[in-house]
Amino acid sequence: MLKKIKVVPLAAESFGVRSMCTYVETSDVKVLLDAGASLAPNRHGFPPHPKEYEAMQKCREKISRAADEAEVVTLSHYHFDHHTPSYVDWCYNWSSPDVAKHIYEEKLVLVKNFRSKINFSQRRRGWLFQKTGGRHAKRLEIADGKTFEFGDTRLKFSDPVFHGPENSALGWLLMATIKRCGEKVLFASDVQGPMYNPTLETILAERPQLVIIGGPPIYLAGFRVRHEHVQQGMRNLESVVENVPTTVLEHHILRDERWRELSQPIFDAASKMGHSVVTAAEFLGEENNLLEFRRKHLFKVGPPGSEFKGWMKLPHPKRKLIRPPI
Numbered sequence: 001m002l003k004k005i006k007v008v009p010l011a012a013e014s015f016g017v018r019s020m021c022t023y024v025e026t027s028d029v030k031v032l033l034d035a036g037a038s039l040a041p042n043r044h045g046f047p048p049h050p051k052e053y054e055a056m057q058k059c060r061e062k063i064s065r066a067a068d069e070a071e072v073v074t075l076s077h078y079h080f081d082h083h084t085p086s087y088v089d090w091c092y093n094w095s096s097p098d099v100a101k102h103i104y105e106e107k108l109v110l111v112k113n114f115r116s117k118i119n120f121s122q123r124r125r126g127w128l129f130q131k132t133g134g135r136h137a138k139r140l141e142i143a144d145g146k147t148f149e150f151g152d153t154r155l156k157f158s159d160p161v162f163h164g165p166e167n168s169a170l171g172w173l174l175m176a177t178i179k180r181c182g183e184k185v186l187f188a189s190d191v192q193g194p195m196y197n198p199t200l201e202t203i204l205a206e207r208p209q210l211v212i213i214g215g216p217p218i219y220l221a222g223f224r225v226r227h228e229h230v231q232q233g234m235r236n237l238e239s240v241v242e243n244v245p246t247t248v249l250e251h252h253i254l255r256d257e258r259w260r261e262l263s264q265p266i267f268d269a270a271s272k273m274g275h276s277v278v279t280a281a282e283f284l285g286e287e288n289n290l291l292e293f294r295r296k297h298l299f300k301v302g303p304p305g306s307e308f309k310g311w312m313k314l315p316h317p318k319r320k321l322i323r324p325p326i
Contacts, residue, residue, distance in 0.1 A: 004180040009280035010062040011037040013254035016055025016291040018081040023066040028151030032070035038081040049298040075111040077173035078125035086132035100133035110143035117160040119171035164192040165229040184208040193233025215253025241270035
C-alpha cells in the first residue's frame with residue numbers, strides 16, 4: 001500500500017514484550033519511534049518466563065540494529081516500554097548505560113516536553129533522561145506540537161494528548177505523523193483506543209493510510225480502568241478502523257487472552273469498509289508470539305531449569321544487575 005514510506009515494527013506485545021517500537025524509513029530520513037521495551041514484573045502471580053526473556057533479547061537486538069541505521073529517535077512519553085533508561089536492569093527493561101548510549105548517541109532525539117503537561121513520575125524520568133541517555137544525542141529537542149522537515153518528508157508531532165481517558169493519572173503523550181508525497185503513517189502509542197474523543201478527532205483529521213495504535217487495556221477493565229473508559233476506547237477504535245485502510249493494533253489490548261474475541265466488532269467494522277486490522281507481527285507476515293497473559297501456562301508446561309531458578313532466587317536488586325541465564 002505504501003510506496004514512499006517503509007514501516008518495520010521491531011518490538012511489541014505480538015513479539016512477546018511490552019513495546020511499540022517501530023522503524024520508519026523514507027528516501028529522506030530514517031526514524032526510530034519509541035525505542036524501548038519492557039516486561040511486566042508480575043502477571044498472574046508469576047515473574048517473566050524464560051521465553052519472555054528470549055523474546056526481549058531478540059527485540060532488543062532488532063532495536064539495536066535499527067539504531068545503527070536511524071538518524072532520528074523519537075520519544076512519545078517517558079514510560080520504560082517507550083524509551084530506554086540508562087540504569088542497569090536486566091529483569092524488566094533489558095537496559096544499561098551502554099544500551100541507551102547505543103540508541104541515542106549522535107542522533108536527533110525528539111522528545112515529549114518533561115516540564116509541561118506531564119505527571120510527576122514522567123517529569124522525573126524526563127529530567128533524568130536529558131542527564132543520561134539524552135546527553136549522547138547530537139541534538140535533543142522538545143517536539144510537542146512541532147513539525148520537522150527532512151527533504152520531502154515531514155515528521156509532525158501532535159500537541160500532548162491524554163494517556164487514555166481525559167485527565168488520566170498516567171499523563172500525556174505525543175502522537176507522530178510521517179508524511180511523504182501524499183502518504184501518511186500515524187503513530188499513536190498509549191492513547192488506549194483512543195479513549196478520549198478529541199484524540200480520535202486528531203487522528204481522523206490526519207487521514208493516514210496506516211495507523212499504528214495502542215488499544216484499550218481490556219485486561220484492566222473494572223480493576224484499574226473504568227469499564228466505561230474501556231468501552232469508549234473500543235468504540236473509538238471502531239471509528240479508526242472504519243476510516244483508516246490499515247490499522248496495526250497493538251500494546252495494552254493484546255495483554256488479555258480474550259483480546260481477539262472482544263475485538264471482533266473492530267474487525268467487523270474494518271471488514272465492512274474493505275480495511276484491514278493486524279498486529280505488528282501479522283503486519284510482517286509472522287505469527288503472533290503473545291506471552292504475558294500465558295505466564296502461568298508457560299511455567300506449567302515449560303518449567304525453568306535449575307540455573308534460571310537460581311537466578312530467580314537472587315535478591316531483587318542483585319537480579320537486576322545480572323543477565324538472566326536463557
